[in-house]
Amino acid sequence: MKYDLLIVGGGPAGLTAAIHARARDKSVLVISNEPTASPLGRAPGMANYPGLPGITGAELIERLLDQATALGAQHRKGRALSVMPMGGSVMVSVENDAVEGRAVILAPGVSRAAPLKGEAELLGRGVSYCATCDGMFYRGKDVVVAGDAPDLLEEAQFLRSIGCQVSMAKLAGLEILGTDHVTGVRDKNGEEIPCQGVFLLRASIAPAQLAPGLALEGGYIKVDGRMATNLPGVYAAGDCTGQPLQLAKAVGQGQAAAHFALEGLG
Numbered sequence: 001m002k003y004d005l006l007i008v009g010g011g012p013a014g015l016t017a018a019i020h021a022r023a024r025d026k027s028v029l030v031i032s033n034e035p036t037a038s039p040l041g042r043a044p045g046m047a048n049y050p051g052l053p054g055i056t057g058a059e060l061i062e063r064l065l066d067q068a069t070a071l072g073a074q075h076r077k078g079r080a081l082s083v084m085p086m087g088g089s090v091m092v093s094v095e096n097d098a099v100e101g102r103a104v105i106l107a108p109g110v111s112r113a114a115p116l117k118g119e120a121e122l123l124g125r126g127v128s129y130c131a132t133c134d135g136m137f138y139r140g141k142d143v144v145v146a147g148d149a150p151d152l153l154e155e156a157q158f159l160r161s162i163g164c165q166v167s168m169a170k171l172a173g174l175e176i177l178g179t180d181h182v183t184g185v186r187d188k189n190g191e192e193i194p195c196q197g198v199f200l201l202r203a204s205i206a207p208a209q210l211a212p213g214l215a216l217e218g219g220y221i222k223v224d225g226r227m228a229t230n231l232p233g234v235y236a237a238g239d240c241t242g243q244p245l246q247l248a249k250a251v252g253q254g255q256a257a258a259h260f261a262l263e264g265l266g
């Protein structure tokens with residue numbers, strides 16, 4: 001099925017965009033890690049959100065998700081790994097599957113993790129972002145799994161189940177070793193773990209990794225007044241577009257991005 005609108009990220013920006021799209025009777029698929037696992041879920045009570053003073057982050061996400069799904073938005077649980085505009089369509093890969101839309105809104109929040117030393121150089125040569133996509137290449141081999149994704153332990157278990165010898169490592173300060181191919185990792189204490197593969201499973205993926213060629217400004221996604229990025233059919237909303245990193249702005253941009261993305265479909 002080709003959706004009118006794909007949305008990457010089930011936080012306030014993405015879910016508001018989904019609500020707006022369904023109110024316009026457009027088909028919409030939200031691709032997101034478990035929305036309730038979003039960092040906002042830890043906010044104890046927000047004093048500055050208009051009209052709902054004191055609402056907790058968890059309650060707000062739950063209400064937004066209920067509203068979006070009650071209106072008919074579909075939710076695909078999983079990590080979006082790449083976004084590719086293809087002349088009139090946008091393809092989004094979700095783990096080892098792909099979905100197609102007429103336009104996409106990027107609303108993944110901010111990626112707080114800095115890239116690791118060796119990560120960019122060895123991507124595709126031992127560094128992977130998806131266990132279920134690439135795991136089979138590492139059957140019978142030593143691999144390291146690191147990250148903060150909600151499904152980290154499930155993914156590590158999947159790798160074990162297909163015959164990988166899995167070591168877990170902490171992302172902070174990790175360095176990836178190797179020249180042509182991964183040969184190991186070094187942790188922040190200087191301890192080395194030899195391996196052939198490293199699975200970096202982060203809850204949030206940096207925008208430039210998600211959509212190659214995406215223009216950034218100060219590390220955030222660059223958008224114009226219609227929330228359009230430099231890539232055709234690709235819009236962005238919320239924290240990923242920059243300061244202020246606040247709820248009211250995320251919600252407003254989510255609505256605007258859906259409005260202009262749908263207008264762009266004609």
Ligand SMILES: Cc1cc2nc3c(=O)[nH]c(=O)nc-3n(C[C@H](O)[C@H](O)[C@H](O)COP(=O)(O)OP(=O)(O)OC[C@H]3O[C@@H](n4cnc5c(N)ncnc54)[C@H](O)[C@@H]3O)c2cc1C
Nearest residue numbers: 009011012013032033038043080108109238239245246247
């Ligand atoms: C503890 C805390 C307290 C806060 N308190 C306040 C406050 O009092 N007032 C206020 O205005 N703001 C507050 N904020 C900020 C506010 O939460 C953010 O501005 C807002 O959540 C941004 O919404 P968003 O939709 O852009 O991103 P997010 O809320 O970050 O949602 C993004 C979602 O997309 C998912 N995602 C990311 N990448 C991918 C991918 N590749 N594939 C699938 N899913 C992906 C993430 O897991 C997440 O669920 C607080 C934030 C935190 C963490």
